Amino acid sequence: MDTLIQQGINAISLGAIYSLFALGYAMVFSILGVLNLAHSAIFMLGAFFGLIAIDQWSLPLWLAFPIAMLGAGLVSVGLELVAFRPLRRRNAARISQLISSIGAAILIVNITQLIFRQIYNSTEAYLPRDLIPSDPIVIESLGLRVQPVRMLIVVIALVLMVLLQYLVNRVRIGQHMRAVAFNQRIAALFGINVSRIFIFTFFLAGVLGGAAGMFYGVVFLNVTPFIGEDVALIGLTAIVLGGMGSIPGAVLGGFLVAGLQIFSIVIGGSSFRNAVVFLLLFIILLIRPQGLLGQPESTRA
Amino acid sequence: MDAVLTPLLDILRPIGITEPVLQFMLVNAILGVSIYLTLHAGMFSLASAGFMAIGAYVGALLTQQSDWPLWAALLGGMAAAGVIAVPIGLPTLRLRDIYLAIATIGFGEVVRVLILNFDDIAASVLTTLQGERVRFRLIEGARGIKGIPTLTETWHLILFLIVLGYLLTRLHRSRFGRAMAAIRQDETVAANMGINVVYVKNMVFILSAVLAGAAGVFSAHLTRIITPAAFGFDKAVDILAFAVLGGTSTWIGPIVGAMVLTAMPEVLRFLKEFRGVFNGLVLLVVIVYLPGGLVNPAGWSRLWQRLGRAQTASPSPSTGVD
Amino acid sequence: MLELNGISQSFGGLKALSDVTLSVPEQRIVGLIGPNGAGKTTLINIISGLSHPTSGSITFAGEHLHRTAPHHITRLGIARTYQNIRLFGDMTALQNLIIAQHARGHASLLDAVVFAPRYRREERDLYQHAEMLLERFGLSGVAQIAAGNLPYGDQRRLEIARALATRPKLLLLDEPTAGMNPAETRALGEQILRLREDGIAILVIEHDMSLIHQVCDEVYVLNFGQIISHGTPNEIKADPAVIEAYLGSDDDASA
Ligand SMILES: Nc1ncnc2c1ncn2[C@@H]1O[C@H](COP(=O)(O)OP(=O)(O)OP(=O)(O)O)[C@@H](O)[C@H]1O
Numbered sequence: 001m002d003t004l005i006q007q008g009i010n011a012i013s014l015g016a017i018y019s020l021f022a023l024g025y026a027m028v029f030s031i032l033g034v035l036n037l038a039h040s041a042i043f044m045l046g047a048f049f050g051l052i053a054i055d056q057w058s059l060p061l062w063l064a065f066p067i068a069m070l071g072a073g074l075v076s077v078g079l080e081l082v083a084f085r086p087l088r089r090r091n092a093a094r095i096s097q098l099i100s101s102i103g104a105a106i107l108i109v110n111i112t113q114l115i116f117r118q119i120y121n122s123t124e125a126y127l128p129r130d131l132i133p134s135d136p137i138v139i140e141s142l143g144l145r146v147q148p149v150r151m152l153i154v155v156i157a158l159v160l161m162v163l164l165q166y167l168v169n170r171v172r173i174g175q176h177m178r179a180v181a182f183n184q185r186i187a188a189l190f191g192i193n194v195s196r197i198f199i200f201t202f203f204l205a206g207v208l209g210g211a212a213g214m215f216y217g218v219v220f221l222n223v224t225p226f227i228g229e230d231v232a233l234i235g236l237t238a239i240v241l242g243g244m245g246s247i248p249g250a251v252l253g254g255f256l257v258a259g260l261q262i263f264s265i266v267i268g269g270s271s272f273r274n275a276v277v278f279l280l281l282f283i284i285l286l287i288r289p290q291g292l293l294g295q296p297e298s299t300r301a
Numbered sequence: 302m303d304a305v306l307t308p309l310l311d312i313l314r315p316i317g318i319t320e321p322v323l324q325f326m327l328v329n330a331i332l333g334v335s336i337y338l339t340l341h342a343g344m345f346s347l348a349s350a351g352f353m354a355i356g357a358y359v360g361a362l363l364t365q366q367s368d369w370p371l372w373a374a375l376l377g378g379m380a381a382a383g384v385i386a387v388p389i390g391l392p393t394l395r396l397r398d399i400y401l402a403i404a405t406i407g408f409g410e411v412v413r414v415l416i417l418n419f420d421d422i423a424a425s426v427l428t429t430l431q432g433e434r435v436r437f438r439l440i441e442g443a444r445g446i447k448g449i450p451t452l453t454e455t456w457h458l459i460l461f462l463i464v465l466g467y468l469l470t471r472l473h474r475s476r477f478g479r480a481m482a483a484i485r486q487d488e489t490v491a492a493n494m495g496i497n498v499v500y501v502k503n504m505v506f507i508l509s510a511v512l513a514g515a516a517g518v519f520s521a522h523l524t525r526i527i528t529p530a531a532f533g534f535d536k537a538v539d540i541l542a543f544a545v546l547g548g549t550s551t552w553i554g555p556i557v558g559a560m561v562l563t564a565m566p567e568v569l570r571f572l573k574e575f576r577g578v579f580n581g582l583v584l585l586v587v588i589v590y591l592p593g594g595l596v597n598p599a600g601w602s603r604l605w606q607r608l609g610r611a612q613t614a615s616p617s618p619s620t621g622v623d
Numbered sequence: 624m625l626e627l628n629g630i631s632q633s634f635g636g637l638k639a640l641s642d643v644t645l646s647v648p649e650q651r652i653v654g655l656i657g658p659n660g661a662g663k664t665t666l667i668n669i670i671s672g673l674s675h676p677t678s679g680s681i682t683f684a685g686e687h688l689h690r691t692a693p694h695h696i697t698r699l700g701i702a703r704t705y706q707n708i709r710l711f712g713d714m715t716a717l718q719n720l721i722i723a724q725h726a727r728g729h730a731s732l733l734d735a736v737v738f739a740p741r742y743r744r745e746e747r748d749l750y751q752h753a754e755m756l757l758e759r760f761g762l763s764g765v766a767q768i769a770a771g772n773l774p775y776g777d778q779r780r781l782e783i784a785r786a787l788a789t790r791p792k793l794l795l796l797d798e799p800t801a802g803m804n805p806a807e808t809r810a811l812g813e814q815i816l817r818l819r820e821d822g823i824a825i826l827v828i829e830h831d832m833s834l835i836h837q838v839c840d841e842v843y844v845l846n847f848g849q850i851i852s853h854g855t856p857n858e859i860k861a862d863p864a865v866i867e868a869y870l871g872s873d874d875d876a877s878a
């Protein structure tokens with residue numbers, strides 16, 4: 001019973017990271033209708049910028065965190081300008097944009113790898129152990145021990161999600177985003193600057209993805225140029241599960257996938273945790289491609 | 302065959318293409334054709350790496366454990382990939398573009414993870430069946446299979462590609478090939494023209510898997526060692542890059558793309574260290590500036606015109622700026 | 624030849640067709656008119672198998688079409704054109720007509736690989752038939768031009784030729800004269816009449832009443848998914864329900 005609750009808490013903090021990450025995918029998909037496979041590289045950059053800020057510039061965590069988010073957001077905007085906009089201008093197929101985002105991902109990961117080699121002489125680096133006090137918080141009445149990092153992550157992630165919800169529903173630019181997501185041409189007719197909305201969307205997606213990456217680094221204390229690959233397919237599964245382009249779906253999907261992973265580790269050992277996720281991805285696509293919260297894509301003749 | 306090959310290699314060696322490099326270029330050319338087939342029928346599938354893995358493992362086990370000759374193992378690996386393609390294709394090919402891409406990525410990962418855990422799974426199945434602890438070691442998980450005999454020879458690959466090239470030219474002049482092209486252009490209309498879209502797509506998927514399986518068998522008998530890591534998402538993206546670089550308007554495109562991309566780091570030595578950066582750049586630049594790939598006359602002339610216009614426009618005095 | 628019985632179709636909450644009963648007899652030209660959004664294209668999509676009705680039955684030449692796949696329907700002898708032209712734009716006009724004969728051929732990939740006599744004979748027939756159709760629709764001169772680059776009128780005619788290339792018994796035309804000038808429309812009307820002579824039954828959706836008068840033996844009027852009138856072109860013109868439907872619907876079609 002103890003371990004079950006304990007694992008549940010682990011699943012929630014992991015789920016918070018996945019959800020933040022998946023939100024970036026979902027936002028770009030809902031507004032531009034394309035899949036940005038370079039989002040996992042942005043995730044990695046979040047962790048990388050955090051590492052540089054803490055390890056090289058000796059900044060405190062509370063400062064490193066916004067730097068990582070901002071840096072990831074800016075690179076994400078760069079993606080829009082370099083990998084997506086030129087193709088959109090040419091009316092290229094969605095698949096071409098998928099391919100260019102794969103190219104961008106490879107480029108970012110490899111450039112980061114070169115920088116890693118320069119700085120650390122290896123493709124791996126560690127964050128200081130005492131970054132966050134590691135004495136677990138003990139909740140006697142429930143018999144629980146919770147690591148402060150995990151608490152912190154869940155709290156910040158929830159704050160970010162609430163902020164996003166507020167932004168999309170209450171602030172003008174958020175309303176414009178929804179208008180563009182609904183119909184680009186009509187939004188443009190109403191005088192909305194669609195290009196600006198796209199840039200803003202990529203920025204937000206990058207900020208969220210960067211935050212997720214930074215968290216990931218802080219939890220595992222280990223950063224490599226390849227951590228994006230760990231989560232790329234997990235994030236995809238999360239949005240497919242929740243419904244491509246559905247914002248609440250991405251959050252739900254992130255938590256469900258994390259729960260499933262932790263559950264399958266408990267049941268079958270860690271080597272199966274990804275197999276279970278991909279199997280789920282496969283099955284969802286086959287029986288309910290619109291996901292749990294998505295609308296079916298109409299097949300008009 | 303040697304009479305042709307030796308002089309050819311004498312020409313290629315000075316620019317950095319040795320026989321092993323040439324062999325990998327040819328294996329990758331087969332993979333290029335594998336993905337070309339699906340793309341040419343309008344299916345964006347990234348499953349080739351997974352089928353290559355199946356071919357490689359089945360082929361390696363057949364020669365190493367059962368002492369089959371290469372040609373028999375080749376048929377075995379191709380057949381295995383083709384048979385597995387049937388239950389995978391039937392449900393997945395209902396999906397379109399991005400969804401199909403994601404599903405096939407998922408398939409590749411499932412194959413990889415299954416190979417990683419195959420021995421453990423088999424052991425636990427046998428243990429429950431026999432009621433006592435059974436040890437099972439066959440494909441060695443992440444460590445991979447070692448000591449595969451190097452049976453593949455360059456002329457095997459050349460011969461295979463020549464036959465393949467002939468089949469492809471005939472394919473494009475057949476009912477089946479025309480149906481593929483029609484489906485790529487407009488699936489709905491193709492169905493209204495009397496084409497059984499589900500059948501054609503599944504057949505193409507199987508053919509593509511069979512070719513990837515062949516490439517897997519050949520490459521396993523070149524590298525001597527195979528590990529599941531060699532057939533993951535990275536490999537799927539490499540294969541996609543062959544088709545993107547070469548273009549898919551003709552079957553020559555992906556072959557050229559595969560050979561150029563494979564040879565590049567060998568020919569341009571300084572690229573070795575930046576290989577990954579270069580691969581990313583190629584995908585990005587080609588898809589943005591040369592959408593039809595290298596083998597695409599129309600694309601080149603468009604690019605040429607654009608560059609031409611830029612050149613004649615910039616020095617013209619009427620612009621007035623600097 | 625074609626019988627629709629009580630066809631209904633709903634998309635979510637929207638009832639696009641309700642209880643449509645209609646028949647196209649052999650060697651007849653039947654018109655289907657109605658204001659925008661009445662459900663005409665939806666009906667053609669159902670007949671050609673692109674979507675399946677929520678309820679109702681379809682029989683064609685004595686066969687029940689229940690959730691039959693579109694390629695199978697084509698093989699039974701129903702062909703169609705599209706309201707928004709849907710040619711294979713990257714392929715030449717000739718290639719479009721070759722592909723449309725897919726179901727006529729039997730040569731396998733293997734036949735093509737070994738140049739089997741069956742394959743050679745079949746290819747010759749396909750090309751001959753395609754060239755005959757090109758000539759008939761005045762497209763011989765543009766046979767080698769990519770369909771997407773043809774002038775609009777040629778594209779419309781090529782689409783009809785392509786539908787005919789499947790050798791249908793029943794042809795469904797969805798606004799074949801959209802965007803044509805009166806002279807072109809008239810000429811197309813002549814072509815349609817000639818098809819009837821060849822023994823093909825036709826169901827034609829049209830907004831242009833002059834074409835309806837020129838070719839149709841009988842006309843059905845669809846409004847908000849329901850058949851509100853059926854008769855000869857002249858009877859329809861005089862039906863108050865039809866006039867009401869067009870005037871009441873704010874539609875500028877020349878009814
Ligand atoms: N796949 C679909 N999903 C949802 N609604 C649809 C679908 N197809 C058609 N509709 C709706 O059904 C109604 C009938 O459409 P349809 O295209 O059949 O009209 P139509 O009579 O052909 O009109 P027009 O003269 O403009 O071509 C419309 O309200 C349309 O929006």
Ligand SMILES: [Mg+2]
Nearest residue numbers: 663664665706
């Ligand atoms: Mg219509």
